[in-house]
Amino acid sequence: MTHNLDLNSVEELAHTRVHDCYQCGKCSAGCPVVERMDILPNQLLRLLQLGRLEKAMAAGAIWECVSCMTCTTRCPKSVDCAGILDALRQLSIEHDVASPAQRRTILFQQTFLDNIRRNGRLAELDLVRKFKTQGFLDDLSVPQLFKDALLGPQMLRRGKLHLRSRRVKDRKLVGRIFARCMADNGRGNGHGGIQGELEA
Amino acid sequence: MPRIGVFTCWCGENIARNVDVQSVSEQAAQLPGVRCSQTCKYMCSDPGQKLIRDTIAAEQLDGVVIASCSPHMHLKTFRKAAAQAGLNPYLIEMANIREHCSWVHPDKARATAKAVDLIRMAAAKVRHNRALEPIKVPVTRKALVVGGGVAGIQAALDLADAGIPVALVEREPSIGGKMAGLSETFPTLDCSQCILTPRMVEVAQHPNITLYTCSEVEQVEGYVGNFQVTIRKRARYIDIDKCTGCGQCWNVCPSKKTPSEFDYGMGNRTAIYVPFPQAVPARPVIDRDACLRLTKGRCGLCAKKCQAGAIRFEDQDELVREDVGAVIVATGYQLYEIGRRGEQDRLSGYGEYGYGQYPDVISSLQFERLLSASGPTGGELRRPSDGTIPKTVVFISCVGSRDNAKGMSYCSKICCMVNAKHTMLYKHKVHDGQAHVFYMDIRAGGKNYDEFVRRAIEQDGAHYHRGRVSKITQEDGRLIVRGVDTLAGEPLTIVADLVVLASAMRPAAGVEELAQKVNVGYDEFGFLCESHPKLRPVETNAAGVFVCGACHGPKDIPESVAQASAAAGKVLLMFSRDQLHREPEIAHIQESHCAGCFACRRGCPYHAIDAAEIRDRQGLLVRRVARVNPGLCMGCGTCVALCPSKSADLEGFSEQQVYAMVECLR
Amino acid sequence: MNAHAAETSSNGFEPKIVAYVCNWCTYLGADLAGTNRLEYPTNVRIVRLPCTGRIDFNLIVKAFEIGADAVVVSGCHPGDCHYTSGNYHARRRWMLFRELLATLGIDTDRVHFAWISAAEGKKFQQVISEITAKTREMGPYRAYREICEA
Amino acid sequence: MEIGYYPGCALHGSSNDYEMSVRACLSTLGVHLRELDDWICCGATAAHSLNRKLAVALPARNLGLAERDGMDELLAPCPMCSAQLMKARCVLAEDQAFRSEISEIVELKVRGTTRVCNLIQIFQRVGYESIQKIAVQRLEGFRPACYYGCLLTRPPGVVQFDDCEHPSSMETLLKGLGAGPVEWNYKTECCGAGMTMSNESTVLELGHRILSNAAAHGANCMVVACPMCHVNLDMKQSAINQRYSAAHDMVVYYLSDLVGLALGISPDALGIPRHFVVRK
Numbered sequence A: 001m002t003h004n005l006d007l008n009s010v011e012e013l014a015h016t017r018v019h020d021c022y023q024c025g026k027c028s029a030g031c032p033v034v035e036r037m038d039i040l041p042n043q044l045l046r047l048l049q050l051g052r053l054e055k056a057m058a059a060g061a062i063w064e065c066v067s068c069m070t071c072t073t074r075c076p077k078s079v080d081c082a083g084i085l086d087a088l089r090q091l092s093i094e095h096d097v098a099s100p101a102q103r104r105t106i107l108f109q110q111t112f113l114d115n116i117r118r119n120g121r122l123a124e125l126d127l128v129r130k131f132k133t134q135g136f137l138d139d140l141s142v143p144q145l146f147k148d149a150l151l152g153p154q155m156l157r158r159g160k161l162h163l164r165s166r167r168v169k170d171r172k173l174v175g176r177i178f179a180r181c182m183a184d185n186g187r188g189n190g191h192g193g194i195q196g197e198l199e200a
Numbered sequence B: 001m002p003r004i005g006v007f008t009c010w011c012g013e014n015i016a017r018n019v020d021v022q023s024v025s026e027q028a029a030q031l032p033g034v035r036c037s038q039t040c041k042y043m044c045s046d047p048g049q050k051l052i053r054d055t056i057a058a059e060q061l062d063g064v065v066i067a068s069c070s071p072h073m074h075l076k077t078f079r080k081a082a083a084q085a086g087l088n089p090y091l092i093e094m095a096n097i098r099e100h101c102s103w104v105h106p107d108k109a110r111a112t113a114k115a116v117d118l119i120r121m122a123a124a125k126v127r128h129n130r131a132l133e134p135i136k137v138p139v140t141r142k143a144l145v146v147g148g149g150v151a152g153i154q155a156a157l158d159l160a161d162a163g164i165p166v167a168l169v170e171r172e173p174s175i176g177g178k179m180a181g182l183s184e185t186f187p188t189l190d191c192s193q194c195i196l197t198p199r200m201v202e203v204a205q206h207p208n209i210t211l212y213t214c215s216e217v218e219q220v221e222g223y224v225g226n227f228q229v230t231i232r233k234r235a236r237y238i239d240i241d242k243c244t245g246c247g248q249c250w251n252v253c254p255s256k257k258t259p260s261e262f263d264y265g266m267g268n269r270t271a272i273y274v275p276f277p278q279a280v281p282a283r284p285v286i287d288r289d290a291c292l293r294l295t296k297g298r299c300g301l302c303a304k305k306c307q308a309g310a311i312r313f314e315d316q317d318e319l320v321r322e323d324v325g326a327v328i329v330a331t332g333y334q335l336y337e338i339g340r341r342g343e344q345d346r347l348s349g350y351g352e353y354g355y356g357q358y359p360d361v362i363s364s365l366q367f368e369r370l371l372s373a374s375g376p377t378g379g380e381l382r383r384p385s386d387g388t389i390p391k392t393v394v395f396i397s398c399v400g401s402r403d404n405a406k407g408m409s410y411c412s413k414i415c416c417m418v419n420a421k422h423t424m425l426y427k428h429k430v431h432d433g434q435a436h437v438f439y440m441d442i443r444a445g446g447k448n449y450d451e452f453v454r455r456a457i458e459q460d461g462a463h464y465h466r467g468r469v470s471k472i473t474q475e476d477g478r479l480i481v482r483g484v485d486t487l488a489g490e491p492l493t494i495v496a497d498l499v500v501l502a503s504a505m506r507p508a509a510g511v512e513e514l515a516q517k518v519n520v521g522y523d524e525f526g527f528l529c530e531s532h533p534k535l536r537p538v539e540t541n542a543a544g545v546f547v548c549g550a551c552h553g554p555k556d557i558p559e560s561v562a563q564a565s566a567a568a569g570k571v572l573l574m575f576s577r578d579q580l581h582r583e584p585e586i587a588h589i590q591e592s593h594c595a596g597c598f599a600c601r602r603g604c605p606y607h608a609i610d611a612a613e614i615r616d617r618q619g620l621l622v623r624r625v626a627r628v629n630p631g632l633c634m635g636c637g638t639c640v641a642l643c644p645s646k647s648a649d650l651e652g653f654s655e656q657q658v659y660a661m662v663e664c665l666r
Numbered sequence C: 001m002n003a004h005a006a007e008t009s010s011n012g013f014e015p016k017i018v019a020y021v022c023n024w025c026t027y028l029g030a031d032l033a034g035t036n037r038l039e040y041p042t043n044v045r046i047v048r049l050p051c052t053g054r055i056d057f058n059l060i061v062k063a064f065e066i067g068a069d070a071v072v073v074s075g076c077h078p079g080d081c082h083y084t085s086g087n088y089h090a091r092r093r094w095m096l097f098r099e100l101l102a103t104l105g106i107d108t109d110r111v112h113f114a115w116i117s118a119a120e121g122k123k124f125q126q127v128i129s130e131i132t133a134k135t136r137e138m139g140p141y142r143a144y145r146e147i148c149e150a
Numbered sequence D: 001m002e003i004g005y006y007p008g009c010a011l012h013g014s015s016n017d018y019e020m021s022v023r024a025c026l027s028t029l030g031v032h033l034r035e036l037d038d039w040i041c042c043g044a045t046a047a048h049s050l051n052r053k054l055a056v057a058l059p060a061r062n063l064g065l066a067e068r069d070g071m072d073e074l075l076a077p078c079p080m081c082s083a084q085l086m087k088a089r090c091v092l093a094e095d096q097a098f099r100s101e102i103s104e105i106v107e108l109k110v111r112g113t114t115r116v117c118n119l120i121q122i123f124q125r126v127g128y129e130s131i132q133k134i135a136v137q138r139l140e141g142f143r144p145a146c147y148y149g150c151l152l153t154r155p156p157g158v159v160q161f162d163d164c165e166h167p168s169s170m171e172t173l174l175k176g177l178g179a180g181p182v183e184w185n186y187k188t189e190c191c192g193a194g195m196t197m198s199n200e201s202t203v204l205e206l207g208h209r210i211l212s213n214a215a216a217h218g219a220n221c222m223v224v225a226c227p228m229c230h231v232n233l234d235m236k237q238s239a240i241n242q243r244y245s246a247a248h249d250m251v252v253y254y255l256s257d258l259v260g261l262a263l264g265i266s267p268d269a270l271g272i273p274r275h276f277v278v279r280k
């Protein structure tokens, strides 16, 4: 498939204008996870202004973002910086450029969506199980797997985990909604991703 | 039958090369109403003008068409010639057969044909021209200056020194404006009060200046040269003439807890007070909301102490009328309210910086007071919360300014310089202190300005970080400033003792109401609009009303003063004649047809249209119609285009004239 | 005889173009085209008005009524108006004009709005040349004349 | 008062204690919750990170259901859900073409007429004073740090709730019920909600900062109105302690817990014993 690797795709996805940004840095200044980022949010915006979409998409920073909206809320130019990061994540997956270190986050989000797609609502136990096995198979943070698993029983004991979750009546409908959203490729989810990888 | 003369010019070869002048002239002679048709090598030369004058006289012409160059070139010349021959100068029309014809159309046959057309149009138009007389407006040679900041003071003194009586209206109890409260001023760092207070005293003593303090403009009527202004003098409760300014009264006043306006709330004052020691007039005022006598009916200590018997608790507001020929608006600015969002405010506050929440987050004007020898700390730099000397101070640029999300897109222009000044003055007072500035761009575009900023960085060691601050919080009495240095590409947290916000300049409160009273336009932020940003920078669209200082846009002192002198100069120019002469090519309204819809009034860029009342013999109101104020109309014709009943028309470009021009092309 | 008629008979179709221009920008722009000897077709007849604010809808209709094949309306650039906001009013009205013209059955492609400043002699030349060429292409505007005469 | 109710996955899953608390509390206040029939997940962070259209379609389906069932207003106690629903509503209101496209996608006509509100807004609707009047117990001794997290007030243009930098609606409510909420600095700092599973180290770091600041400002408990905040601050507290060798012992209540206690509802009925950190 062809990817339209231009700024428009980011702006269209994020519904915001990259050239409105005047590089004040307020987004970076307020970001709670900025210390973990390899490229600061304002620098990502700058890269986009320069047309360096590839570099921005491959940044680890976009997977550190916790979508807290602080940047968007305080931006003096009303640039939806958080939306830009969302868009970059989506494009990064479409173009398969995320670094291996980021795959865990992607994996989680994909697993999450897949879970909803199949159940209509989140089946948490299912999600945790799937996520952990996938994570394990990809050999990521093995110790983490065990640590979280330990919480499982505690949650069960507190009645916080249900072995069976209540499902939606027309689960096919949710599948159809997903299919339609994913359909228009560029703006949906292309290869791999939610359907491909996990359905197997 | 009209008697029109056509004069076609050769302009040497300029016209004749591409236009067959002789043929044109002959064809012109055939046009309806044309009595005679002549040519001349150089129509604007003395012989050319003589030809015109003589022919007008000999043929008793009542309309003249001159086919030559652009009217922008010689219309005035030919009008003068016509006047000399006794013909009303407005009965002249020009056909531009040079710029619009011979010079752009090398094909001689076509150019000649077009020249004839152009003359045909001019001849058709001139048949409907009317004799007009220049409009003469008498002038009251007295000026009103609104606002007594440095701009208003300068304008008032310039005018007064030139012999013009001036009424200076200031809302506060003293003149001086913001500058009176500044510490030292960039780019020279001279003491603000040292240079301003002598000027304030001059105002007080000038025989040509009537000073109204605690006063505001209530109403403005009339038009250029003839304004009738009503001024509301608010009750001061002091007889200024009796009072000697001895100070007995405020020393005994028990009501001491009102935050001082002059110190921006960082100190308190009494209920009877002078705003600051150098105030002009150097007389106290009673704050009616704080005075125990005026609110609760008890106390009166001040009056007991006053030996001059100057205190008048029964004082009332007073309305005074002044007749003036010109108005200068110099109402200055206020700083952006940087605290939480106000209920009604269109602008959205600055909650993330905690102004109004943390006492050590202050505005730039407050910092000026902390630096000032006459300030609440006597010039020692002590922070508001606990009076300690701040060792780390963070200055933040563009607070409110250039922040579209908060509602202001413009640059406040002065704050980059103010920040540099502040870091310097701070360093001069606290030698072991460190100043940090967060900035986006450094705008220091005046004479010696950039050098000034560099000095702050290079000599006084201020740390400049390019980036905005996102949030300020307080921990253990210190301020955590979370910013970024975009040049280093790193987030940056500074633990500061004091944060100074260089907040945006906004026009003074109430300026919109004032602008409406004098018919001056203002932009979306409330800054007053000049007539033309380059060529008429102190004039406004309301004839006879001028602007200067920060009410027109963010400005520093040198610029405010320059503009004030310019405004005074414009007023003097206006007053240099006993009467104003205005072009008579203005609009008029046929009142019998006017439907009173006032579409014209809404469209008129000069607010030149008033509502007039038509009354019958018994004085009963029959209807309201539009009426053009000849003192204000500039002749743009917008009203003509807007009038649905075709009651408005424009001299010189009347409906008849314009339609005749088009019709003859049929 | 009317000059236009002469041109038409000598050399195929020569459109008649009426231009309403403001005194302070476009008229001076045309003057500058002259000073710089920038050649353009002879078809345009300029009607000088103080401001584009003076132009109303009827004037445009009038031009078509007397047989114009195209009408040009040109004034100062937005924000540069000699009268500060006269052309602002004009601009807002022009939007409306188009609709009204269309309702009257006038071909709005024959009405051209432009901003030409006093410094834009070159632009004046271009605009007039292009409009003339375009109008030539479109051919004589009979439709409206026929309506009027009917 | 009857109001539409969108529990969202969290309240039906691991945060069922929150649902217990909300339901108990609101029924005492006479607010009847009518659960949205056959609702689906709002998509949460994952959807807007991965597919913008999906991020609108999922909540839009729910909005459509609410409209179909004639609900004027929908309570979504989870701020993630309410933010997603509100965002979708804004986007749909702006863009007519997109609205029809989405309607087709979700097989339901969506106009976006149903208003969406959070839990605090319901309390405001009931009226702080009325709540005070029927309260039977003063919340003496509670010095909570009220934690709004990132999504209750942001983005301000969309959610239009409270002051996005210095919110105070929870404080006002609790103060009226006798508690002594503290002023502190992390009211709106994010806890990393969406990263709970995927990027634990971020979540622990953010949680540690928040707990530390609350404690430093004298809080003896925290109050949240978000299931994810609760997970990150309560369930993960021991992991935080482990990671940072800290000794946080901060009870984290849902807002409805404290209001419920003031109304005299038993801790059991509010699901308080299900929390990980409990007051000894």
Ligand SMILES: Cc1cc2nc3c(=O)[nH]c(=O)nc-3n(C[C@H](O)[C@H](O)[C@H](O)COP(=O)(O)OP(=O)(O)OC[C@H]3O[C@@H](n4cnc5c(N)ncnc54)[C@H](O)[C@@H]3O)c2cc1C
Pocket (backbone or CB within 6 Å): B146, B147, B148, B149, B150, B151, B152, B169, B170, B171, B172, B175, B176, B177, B178, B179, B182, B184, B185, B186, B187, B215, B216, B217, B330, B331, B332, B333, B334, B364, B365, B368, B414, B418, B421, B508, B509, B510, B511, B514, B548, B549, B550, B551, B555, B556, B557, B558, B560
């Ligand atoms: C922190 C700070 C530091 C500064 N430092 C410098 C510096 O070092 N050097 C420099 O060149 N510039 C400096 N400036 C800029 C300087 O303050 C302004 O350029 C100058 O004060 C503008 O003068 P003005 O007369 O136009 O306005 P103002 O000083 O604001 O005076 C306006 C006057 O009009 C009065 N008024 C307002 N409305 C009405 C009304 N409706 N009716 C009657 N009266 C009214 C006001 O009460 C006031 O007295 C600084 C500004 C700030 C904020």
Ligand SMILES: Cc1cc2nc3c(=O)[nH]c(=O)nc-3n(C[C@H](O)[C@H](O)[C@H](O)COP(=O)(O)OP(=O)(O)OC[C@H]3O[C@@H](n4cnc5c(N)ncnc54)[C@H](O)[C@@H]3O)c2cc1C
Pocket (backbone or CB within 6 Å): B534
């Ligand atoms: C590239 C550029 C672009 C610009 N664009 C803009 C713009 O877009 N907007 C804007 O506002 N400004 C602009 N400016 C600035 C603008 O050109 C100046 O502000 C303005 O021209 C200054 O006018 P002046 O009359 O002071 O000086 P000048 O225009 O320099 O006029 C001085 C005159 O004095 C004559 N003269 C000099 N010495 C003597 C002497 N000893 N005796 C007799 N006559 C003498 C000179 O021949 C000259 O005619 C621009 C400047 C530059 C360089």
Ligand code: SF4
Pocket (backbone or CB within 6 Å): A020, A021, A022, A023, A024, A025, A026, A027, A028, A041, A042, A045, A071, A074, A075, A076, A077, A078, A079, A081
């Ligand atoms: S806060 Fe906004 S304007 Fe500033 S750098 Fe970030 S995106 Fe750009």
Ligand code: SF4
Pocket (backbone or CB within 6 Å): A027, A030, A031, A032, A033, A034, A041, A064, A065, A066, A067, A068, A069, A070, A071, A072, A081, A082, A085
């Ligand atoms: S939304 Fe992402 S980038 Fe923006 S402040 Fe939050 S974590 Fe940082």
Ligand code: SF4
Pocket (backbone or CB within 6 Å): B009, B010, B011, B012, B014, B041, B042, B043, B044, B045, B068, B069, B070, B073, B074, B098
């Ligand atoms: S009047 Fe004009 S056209 Fe005639 S000679 Fe003078 S400059 Fe040339």
Ligand code: SF4
Pocket (backbone or CB within 6 Å): B238, B242, B243, B244, B245, B246, B247, B248, B249, B250, B284, B305, B306, B307, B308, B309, B310, B311
């Ligand atoms: S009012 Fe009386 S006491 Fe006060 S300063 Fe004037 S003269 Fe002195």
Ligand code: SF4
Pocket (backbone or CB within 6 Å): B249, B252, B253, B254, B255, B270, B271, B272, B286, B290, B291, B292, B293, B294, B298, B299, B300, B301, B302, B303
């Ligand atoms: S009467 Fe008023 S102003 Fe005078 S001393 Fe008493 S409180 Fe002060």
Ligand code: SF4
Pocket (backbone or CB within 6 Å): B397, B398, B399, B401, B402, B410, B411, B412, B413, B414, B415, B416, B417, B441, B442, B443, B502
């Ligand atoms: S002058 Fe400097 S600090 Fe002030 S608004 Fe402009 S750029 Fe910002």
Ligand code: SF4
Pocket (backbone or CB within 6 Å): B586, B587, B603, B604, B605, B606, B607, B608, B609, B628, B632, B633, B634, B635, B636, B637, B638, B639, B640, B650
């Ligand atoms: S001609 Fe222009 S200035 Fe004069 S009244 Fe009409 S609209 Fe106003």
Ligand code: SF4
Pocket (backbone or CB within 6 Å): B589, B593, B594, B595, B596, B597, B598, B599, B600, B601, B625, B626, B642, B643, B644, B645, B646, B647, B648
């Ligand atoms: S637009 Fe015409 S009819 Fe209406 S008030 Fe003005 S002059 Fe009268």
